[in-house]
Amino acid sequence: MKKLNKITALAFLVITFLSCFEEKESASAVASNSESETTQEHPKLILTAQGVKNIRAQLGSIPIFDKTLEKVKAEVDAEIVAGIEVPIPKDYSGGYTHSRHKQNWFILQKAGVLYQILDDEKYAKYVKDMLMQYEALYKTLPLHPKTRSYARGKLFWQCLNDSNWLVYVSQAYDCIYNYLSEEERNTLETNLFRPFADHISIGSPQFYQRVHNHSTWGNAAVGMIGLVMNDEELIDRALYGIKDLKLDANKKDDDGGFLNKDGKAGFLANIEEPFSPDGYYNEGPYYQRYAMYPFLVFAEGLHNVKPELKIFEYKDGVLLKSINALLNLSDADGDFFPLNDGQKGMSYYNGSLVTAVDISYHYGNQDPGLLSIAKEQNQVLLDDSGLAVALGIKNGKEKPFNKKSINLSDGPKGAQGGVGILRNKDIELVFKYASQGSSHGHYDKLSYSLYENGEEVIQDYGLARFVNIEQKGGGNYLKENKTWAKQTIAHNTVTQNEVSHYGGKYDIGSQHHPELQYYNFDNEDIQVVSAKENNAYPGTEMLRTMALLSDNDFEKPFMLDIMKVTSKKANQYDFPYYYFGQVIQTNFEYKTPETLKPLGPRNGYQHLFVESMANAKNENSKFTWMNNQKFYTLTTLTNNKDELLFTRIGANDPEFNLRRDPGLLLRRKNTKNTIFVSVIETHGSYSPITESAVNSKSNMSELKVVYNSEDYTAIKLTHVNGKVQLFITVNRETSKEKKHNLKIDNKNYEWSGSYYFE
CATH class of the missing domain: 1.20.5 (Single alpha-helices involved in coiled-coils or other helix-helix interfaces)
Structure with a gap:
């Protein structure tokens, strides 16, 4: 029984x-x-199963892809030989543990890709072994020991870097997903990936629940690991933010931003709010470059796994438009213009832009101009989009990427100012009339910088930071970024009464923006943009019109600058020119003090030494300097009460955190309404070999305001050979169709449009 x-x-x-x-x-x-x-087989994020088949079929016959693969393989193989190291976190940016974990995220992603393309199990094993070490470490970690960040991570001192890690590592996990057993996946997801995503988001809402480049990284990190794990809750959290979360919306973080008061958060909000319809990103090109990687790789993952979202069509395809905008925000050498917080030298050779160019080509209209940039970058992504670019180059489809004059609107609807980039032969003029630019914005309304063939002629300072250099403030922003780099006097625009625009207050600056008057690039020889600002100083209106003009009397195009200031009271106006190089000649006599003193006590003035002083004696003051064996001349309208000061950055900077760059400052005191008019020429050359100077003198004899009213401003330009030209800018009714009639010196001028030039 x-x-x-x-x-x-x-x-x-x-x-x-x-x-x-x-x-x-x-x-x-x-x-x-x-x-x-729903395309759930692995890999499926950036590299797809079909893409792997296509790549394997082409290996050995696609030179730029094969070369990239060889380089990546050598790098990863060396790391495998060196062994895995997952140290206990303790450092700021640039410190050893920070750098080691950062290197690990890159290597994990690359090793995962190599496993898929080469079908070599050693790479999958390497990724698995390192992930298991991270699993063992992560579940023991408290918050990072460094406490400076407004949102501390666990592997890194800030959640931003934790998010960087997860964006890359999610790709590695996707590549070895099928290599792992179900038990191994459960261990990693339960003890590492899900807690990691929760800490970035639910555990750090002040970081995650915002519209900011930091939050974009967080959204992408949570969303990408959610796509790999097929976790709809995480994907939803990534796209739309944390639901039913109560926050102190007025709490300000140390990055200068605020928690979103209107509840806008998540990946879609971070596409909707910062990008204008033209693709300009309000934080500026440096941070657009940084944010483009999470924007695009998460978008690519969504495209592959959830095609029904049509993410590359969202907001009229703005993500792909933004790549073209970003490429146009670079100089002749490919370096991004340092608008707002921006490190000089950052260029489209950065890895984020390799991603941007490849994805734009693959998912956009396959613009052959992008192939020429990819060819210059000399590398491609080891995935589906990189293969498309490699095949395009192999088949000889590339054409030059021609950067022309462009006006990029700012604001989610394109109505919050913008940036005009005027290009004429080798000269580039960058006119910034954009909005505040989130926490990375500077107080520099209607400012500009000038370039010749990729070299700065009149500079924007950029940021005050030694990125990832531990000895300088842990590699993070220095206090001088606020006391100097963000202040108005650090830029080539007007400062009134030694106070920065909007009083240097972020909350005030965020409420206002300049307004475009007009731009016109129809004539290659006459490139013009004009904008006004009414709120930088209460009771004061600034209207600036800038042009690049070509004439046979001049060796190269010259810049004309008209800044019209109208105020309800008398003020002091400071108008700087931050040049590079050696003083050659002036038409004013200056005196050098025995002791250098700061120009003022605050708002950036405390960082400017006064190296010499002069009183303007002429109606036009002229200054010629030489830089990189080329000559430049400033001709500017002055009166006999104006002061001219040669300055040098570096006062009150005992740790040498600032560059010791020169400047010339025009000061106009006790003035109500005024107008600043300048011409900058680039001309001639000097050879140290033959010791000869060619065309070292200015071709501009005189500038004169011959008419100035609420409606029009007219400038007469007299050349050294006696030729006279007239430039008239329309100050109010600026439409192209509007007809104008103006009488100056008994002569009638008739034209249609926003300006007149002959």
């Missing part, structure tokens, strides 16, 4: 097992069908 009961029990177990097996098979079939409907 007992034996029979045992047999019966055994039979029951067998039947139960088979039933469970059938249910599992049925469930697997349903899951398989569901997954096939």
Whole structure:
């Protein structure tokens, strides 16, 4: 009887097992069908299963891809030989543990890709072994020991870097997903990936629940690991932010931003708010470059896994538009213009832009101009989009990427100012009339910088930071970024009464923006942009019109600058020119003090030494300097009460955090309404070999305001050979269709449009 009961029990177990097996098979079939409907096979994020097949079929015949693969393989192989190191976190940016974990995220992603392309198990094993070490470490970690960040991570001192890690590592996990057993995946997801995503988001809402480049990284990190894990909750959290979260919306973080008061958060909000319809990103090109990687790789993952979202069509395809805008925000050498917080020298050779160019080509209209940039970058992504670019180059489809004059609107609807980039031969003029630019914005309304063939002629200082250099403030922003780099006097625009625009207050600056008057690039020889600012100083209106003009009397195009200031009271106006190089000649006599003193006590003035002083004696003051064996001349309208000061950055800077760059400052005191008019020429050259100077003198004889009213401002330009030109800018009714008639010196001028030039 007992034996029979045992047999019966055994039979029951067998039947139960088979039933469970059938249910599992049925469930697997349903899951398989569901997954096939939503492209769930791995890899599926950036590198896809079909992409792997296509790449393997082309290997050995696509030179730029093969070269990139060889380089990546050598790098990863060296790391494998060196062994895995997952240290306990303790450092700021640039410190050893920070740098080691940063290197690990890059290597993990690359090793995962190599496993897929080369089908070599050693790379999958390497990724698995390192992830298991991170799993063992992460579940023991408290918050990072460095406390400076407004949102501390665990592997890194700030959640931003934790998010960087997860964006890359999610790609590695995707590549080895099928290599791992179900138990191994459960261990990693339960102890590492899900807690990691939760800490970035729910555990750090002040970081995550914002519209900011930091939050974009957080959104992408949570969303990408959610896509790999097929976790709809995480994907939803990434796209739309944390639901039903109560926050102190007025709490300000140390990055200068605020928690979003209107509840806008998540990846889609971070596309909707910072990008203008033209693709300009309000934080500026330096941070647009930084944010483009998470924007694009998460978008690519969404495109591959959830095509129904049509992410590359969101907001009229602004993500792909933004790549073209970003490429146009670079000089002749490919370096990004340092608008707002921006480190000089950052260029489209950065890895983020390799991603941007490849994805733009693959998912956009396959612009052959992008192939020429990819060819200059000399590398491609080791994925589907990189293959498309490599094949395009192999088949000789590339054409030059021609950067022309462009006006990029700012603001989610394109109505919050913008940036005008005027290009004429080798000269580039960058006119910034954009909005505040989030926490990375500077107080520099209507400012500009000038370039010749990629070299700065009149500079924007950029940021005050030694990125990832530990000895300088842990590699983070220095206090001088606020006391100097963000202040108005650090830029080539007007400062009134030694106070920065909007009083240097972020909350005030965020409420206002300049307004475009007009731009016109129809004539290659006459490139013009004009904008006004009414709120930088209460009761004062600034209207600036800038042009690049070509004339046969001049060796190269010259810049004309008209700044019209209208105020309800008398003020002091300071108008600087931050040049580079050696003083050659002036038409004013200056005196050098025995002791250098700061120009003022605050708002950036405390960082300017006064190296010499002069009183303007002429209606036009002229200054010629030489830099990189080329000559430049400033001709500017002055009166006999104006002061001219040669300055040098570096006062009150005992740790030498600031560059010791020169400047010339025009000061106009006790003045109500005024107008600043300048011409900057680039001309001639000097050879230290032949010791000869060619065309070292200015070709501009005189500038004169011949008409100035609420409606029009007219400038007469007299050349050294006696030729006279007239430039008239329209100050109010600026439409192209509007007809104008103006009488100056008994002569009638008639034209249609926003300006007149002859």
